[in-house]
Amino acid sequence: MDIHINKNLQSAPEHQDRARMLIACPDGPGIVAAVSRFLHEHGANIVQSDQYTMDPAGGMFFMRVEFDLPELAHKLPELESSFTEVAETFNMEWNIYNTARKKRLAIFVSKEDHCLVELLWQWQAGDLDADIAMVVSNHTDMKEYVESFGIPYHHIPVTADTKPEAERRQLEVIGDDIDVIILARYMQIISPLFIKHYRNRIINIHHSFLPAFVGGKPYAQAYNRGVKIIGATAHYVTEELDGGPIIEQDVQRVSHRDEVAELKRIGRTIERVVLARAVKWHIEDRILVHHNKTVVF
Amino acid sequence: MDIHINKNLQSAPEHQDRARMLIACPDGPGIVAAVSRFLHEHGANIVQSDQYTMDPAGGMFFMRVEFDLPELAHKLPELESSFTEVAETFNMEWNIYNTARKKRLAIFVSKEDHCLVELLWQWQAGDLDADIAMVVSNHTDMKEYVESFGIPYHHIPVTADTKPEAERRQLEVIGDDIDVIILARYMQIISPLFIKHYRNRIINIHHSFLPAFVGGKPYAQAYNRGVKIIGATAHYVTEELDGGPIIEQDVQRVSHRDEVAELKRIGRTIERVVLARAVKWHIEDRILVHHNKTVVF
Amino acid sequence: MDIHINKNLQSAPEHQDRARMLIACPDGPGIVAAVSRFLHEHGANIVQSDQYTMDPAGGMFFMRVEFDLPELAHKLPELESSFTEVAETFNMEWNIYNTARKKRLAIFVSKEDHCLVELLWQWQAGDLDADIAMVVSNHTDMKEYVESFGIPYHHIPVTADTKPEAERRQLEVIGDDIDVIILARYMQIISPLFIKHYRNRIINIHHSFLPAFVGGKPYAQAYNRGVKIIGATAHYVTEELDGGPIIEQDVQRVSHRDEVAELKRIGRTIERVVLARAVKWHIEDRILVHHNKTVVF
Amino acid sequence: MDIHINKNLQSAPEHQDRARMLIACPDGPGIVAAVSRFLHEHGANIVQSDQYTMDPAGGMFFMRVEFDLPELAHKLPELESSFTEVAETFNMEWNIYNTARKKRLAIFVSKEDHCLVELLWQWQAGDLDADIAMVVSNHTDMKEYVESFGIPYHHIPVTADTKPEAERRQLEVIGDDIDVIILARYMQIISPLFIKHYRNRIINIHHSFLPAFVGGKPYAQAYNRGVKIIGATAHYVTEELDGGPIIEQDVQRVSHRDEVAELKRIGRTIERVVLARAVKWHIEDRILVHHNKTVVF
Structure with a gap:
């Protein structure tokens, strides 16, 4: 195509x-x-x-x-x-x-498509100097779209019972030559075993200004707390949920008029911009991790 | 003078x-x-x-x-x-x-002077349409400076033992005609009894982007977490520490180069701007409180 | 498809x-x-x-x-x-x-695709409550992509000689029921006659923080002037080049390290966000124009 | 005192x-x-x-x-x-x-006091690692305030007729050991002769986002143009009015509700923050000038 x-x-x-x-x-x-x-x-x-x-x-x-x-x-x-x-x-x-050897990316995604779409678009525009080697998803929603770019799409369903088996299959399809894994709104928790294979090489986008609103439904949490600014955080994944080294954050002003649906809408743009920046810096070798913090040159 | x-x-x-x-x-x-x-x-x-x-x-x-x-x-x-x-x-x-009846403010301060200085300066420049009726402090540091503006300065020391007595004296000097109390980096926790007298009329500036970094030493907390953005939050004081309705927040970008002292320096400017905005909105009757949230018109 | x-x-x-x-x-x-x-x-x-x-x-x-x-x-x-x-x-x-009658949009585009892609993506995500009735372009680059959404694509080449004729054809394909025309990086100047038909209904995105850097190559102008912040401006088109009522602007910080190509890259994200906001506000009937200024509710 | x-x-x-x-x-x-x-x-x-x-x-x-x-x-x-x-x-x-030898500053001011007050306050708080050697003004308004810090205040009136003579007197009081001159809203144009003595050592704060709104009354210009963001620019002074190398800029969002007086009020905070940053960077030897641009490390 x-x-x-x-x-x-x-x-x-x-x-x-x-x-x-x-x-x-x-x-x-x-x-x-x-x-x-x-x-x-x-x-x-x-x-x-x-x-x-x-x-x-x-x-x-x-x-x-x-x-x-x-x-x-x-x-x-x-x-x-x-x-x-x-x-x-x-x-x-x-x-x-x-730099002549491009880094190879595997993008993990669930149902929300905005972060994936942004990465594909920046890649296609020549703004992301890497190879997108594959997309891995626990759903089939984005299959046809991803394949239209000529990128392999691996559908690996995940349930509470099949999680270990699913991770085994994920590691299998990833193989040996993936440099970095991008969790582009992938809504599954990664196991410590998996993380160990890709220490400081799994980038997640969390849809809040961490450490505020750790865990699920951060926009609902933000709405309930009545914050005047919302944000998103890209970080390396560690064993502590939403606790890994922060790579990049950004924010936008909101008001009492913005209900949860509007916060999500505004947040989507922050998320994709923040994740794309973090990925760009990683593939340009700008990030050093020390303990739980990043130095970004 | x-x-x-x-x-x-x-x-x-x-x-x-x-x-x-x-x-x-x-x-x-x-x-x-x-x-x-x-x-x-x-x-x-x-x-x-x-x-x-x-x-x-x-x-x-x-x-x-x-x-x-x-x-x-x-x-x-x-x-x-x-x-x-x-x-x-x-x-x-x-x-x-x-609007012809100006609101009367009591400003509480400890040793850090930047928020108090900002309020006095905006007031003097005609940007704060209120009367600053008095400054109350548990220290004497700012006495001479405040009195040079012709504003009464009440020094009421507070220790763990004398706290109830100190609050009684504070309520006494405040008297009956103070509309709003500003905690301009006043480093003492206000008792529920005191708060009851001034429900939604005590404005505090917290030196972090709430709800991140509740409690003490938020800049040290921010440094340790490695955030890429720091902030400040003005909120009404309730019985829950740093948990009251948020009036205004603002943030600034920082980097790994900024150590705690530099975060504090950057933070001081955010704090004074955010507190001054919140005070301005309160005295212009722009804020309605509903449960734990504000509507700011 | x-x-x-x-x-x-x-x-x-x-x-x-x-x-x-x-x-x-x-x-x-x-x-x-x-x-x-x-x-x-x-x-x-x-x-x-x-x-x-x-x-x-x-x-x-x-x-x-x-x-x-x-x-x-x-x-x-x-x-x-x-x-x-x-x-x-x-x-x-x-x-x-x-509000049950959706506004009908015609999007004009040349070769740069980022603003068009953003509008199509927001529309597809349900964030743009309008009908995209057609895309008009002086190039064929985006034809297949646009048609894959089921949206008609009218290729109308424009040269210095054929400009009046091209505008006649544009007005013809637009017909009678287009509410607003979006110039999504359409690199042709619109004639006063055309503007007259769509007074305050043609939205352009200018790739600078107007009124700085009116006219061509604004990122090169910004680089040469050594500004520390770049921006984009969405405005209604009037007879004065880049002089119409401003709807929305946004900016981002840059540094001496950012050469023209990098300014363009950063600018593309500002442009698409600013244009999308302006279009959203227009279709939600939030904008009133008075003389050369907008009131945005 | x-x-x-x-x-x-x-x-x-x-x-x-x-x-x-x-x-x-x-x-x-x-x-x-x-x-x-x-x-x-x-x-x-x-x-x-x-x-x-x-x-x-x-x-x-x-x-x-x-x-x-x-x-x-x-x-x-x-x-x-x-x-x-x-x-x-x-x-x-x-x-x-x-770094043990502190830079010596001369601050020029007219009637608007906010930038001067900010510099004095940051200096007093230990945030500005320099000596403020003197304040020079064409008015007497700030004399008593400045002298209360123990800083000499030189009142040198300037009229169209006496300008050359006034500049001679300014150079005289400045003498030989001033490193940098800060124009803290000093509303007089500096002559080429004077500039020559302090090439890349005179810092001015212009109350707009340059190159938008060069010259007088920039807030009125901004209001008339209906911009949605206003700003301030600190730059080195050259022979071209408001055309020298830009050191720092910052901006704030405004709306149609903000009239000229409100733009000025908002602008005052941007101006003082931007000027203070530029002065800090200069005295920390962070700025290199090449042609008409700055490299800020």
Whole structure:
């Protein structure tokens, strides 16, 4: 079906040799110097660099470097291997991502379609630099729509009884090469076992300004509490319900005139904008997680 | 001391004969017609009128009417007495406020001065159409500053032991003609007995986006949770801590770079703006309270 | 094609007998009383009512009343005819809209699809209570997509030479029963003759915070000026380019890091949200135009 | 007079040895490596570092580094002298600022006091890490208030005839050691000659969202244009009226109900918040100017 023109199919040749490096380590003198010298000596040109020290006296240090290196794909294994020495000196956790390799997304959805539609639309417009590898749903509602984009749709029903079995099937269809799972208003709780497989790689959109209104029916809760502002929160999923590291939040003003249905309507736009931003930042390797908080560069 | 020129001392003659009417009653046909006909027949000209029906099928109806009536002060008693008949027909709770009679405020403060300073400054600039009758504090820090405006400052220390006695003294200095009490970062919990005297007439500023971060040290709570937006909430004080009807809220975006001290600094500006708005709306008779929610016209 | 389920096809039965009345007239005593008494005496129940007086001393008065009247469709002609007397007394311009009769929209689009997609999506989600009667475009890009919703797509090419002829054809396909025309990033200037046919009924989205950056390439203009906030403006089209009455505006913060392409990307979300709000308000009869300004109730 | 307790009098000992380095140069490989290596080799520990490249292919590169160096005051001359070599290699414009040396501000004001009051209040609260060396005004209104803080107040009247002479006197009282001039609603146009002395060191607050509503009476202009959002803009003063590099902007939503007086009232809070932010960023050496734009780190 050709009505959906995926502008993403043409890869942008300009950043073919660009990589991103994420580093977290205890703060100390000389880290920036060591990293930038290392990159310079290996022929890389730093395009963008961000640092943050949580607490100058003995806290954690976080860094994100974006650099260009001619023949990156060819040189990357050597670069990574050489960097080990620097990393060990400073006790770093680190990763280098080749931007030419697009991240692969699996989107989980139930019946509410707005977040899924937004992601598909941004992807199609070329604003989401990733591959949407599949959509997984406990319902069939969105099947035809998703498949019209040429994206596989896996319908895996979930009931209280079949939950473990359903998660097994989900892990099976996801396989080995999915980088991040997006819960785009997927209305099932994910088990600790599943979460363990994708630590800091499952992004959920919660339809309230967390930590206000944890749990079910947050718009009804917001209406009953009479708040003057509602919001949405994108966060990584952890074992604690709606308690994982917050990636992004946004809000909008409401009034006494807005009943629950209107709050939901307004909220839908906040949800899709907030989730899309969080996904974009994740696939651009902008997010570092430390304990229960995020550093977003 | 003449450096503080209170522009409020000159009363604005233009709205000498203006009144505001607030009405709450069960919804039903003919209310707006009855009220507007009543006012028209009594020679009043409606300048502004707002209505809201909570639930068209059997819910509550709220109305605020601002009107001009020549020789208002003279005619008001008669008007109120005549209106009783209309009010009884529709089972109304209602009030008429003569705008020429400024509301009298008592501001309670502890050590943090920013909310008090903002209120004094807006009052002095003529933006707060009320009389600040006194400031009450459990500390002496702001005494000289407040008195430089010619405003009485009552220092009433509060300790765990002396609390009931302190509240008795507070009620004593407040006396009989205070319309509204503003807790401008007053860091003491008000007793149910005290609240009873000023039901829906005590406005507090809570330094978080309620219902997130109820209780003490909300900025530290916000920092620990890693929220991306912080806020402040002005609400009427009820027996439930930080649980009263919300009048106004506002927020600002923060990032991982903002430590607790910076959150407090940013928060101070949100707090003073939000509290000042809530106070302004209260003294302009824009707020109706129903159960635990506000209607703000 | 059934993948697009238009939830709008089922009309909501609850508001079958609801109407909206818009009034503009010189201010004077007794208008609200006269209107509300009239409606009450004709058996209507006022559900919502808003007034605004531009200048209490001799200015214009604006009113919007939403009311329920049993058997509305049957009684409306009589009601309108009876109201003439009230209207003449106060020199009113006025209209009554039966909410059961959905407004008919024609959407004009060129190549950029985001505003059109948003309107179609909100319409499909049941958030836009109108009929999208047709899409008109000077390009064929969106033809297949639009037709997949069952909406007619008229491709009318426009060149400098063929402009008058193209507008004639546009007026022809629009015919007699289109209530409002939406320029959803339609990149052609509308002629004064065309505008005359649809005075205050053509809504355009301009991709800047007007009156900043009138004319072409506003994001490039914004980048060059180095603004820290960008925006979008929905307005009625008048003979003056980007100079018509503003309906709605919104903005988002940007930084020096955001180049023109990123400003456009951010702007697309602002544009679609702002345009959708303006269209919603128009079809809910919330907008009154006076000279070059709007009153939005 | 002791009612104003300037918490700024006690210098914070924690950052005694902290400096900030600002760099602008044509982009090229190895800049970050060279700078960070230089600092590391001289015993400095980088606390914070930000970079930005305007256009990766041959554009400008901007960098701000905050570092700690034991015995900074003692070692700074040597450090600066050694850095010359690095700077020449990359053709840098650069500066190093010792944070222990507070910037000295001169605030210019006319009759509107809100921006001045905000700056004084933030300074007094310890939120503005600078010395307010003097206030200069063409009126006497604020004299007593300013002097109550122990700050010299220079009254220099300005008329069309005496302007050049007035500017001479202003430059005279300012003398040689003022770092930045704040126009806190100073309603006189500054001459090109004066501007030349303080290139990118005069900060003005314009009471509109520039470039909308350049020139006089912007709130009246905004009211007449019927905008739905108003704003304020802090910018460096250049020869072009209201045309200098924008530092910060903010906005607030308004409606048709807000007349010019209300727009002014709302605007006053935006103005003071925006100006205070811009001043804070300037004194924290966060702003680099390139042509007519700012990079704010």
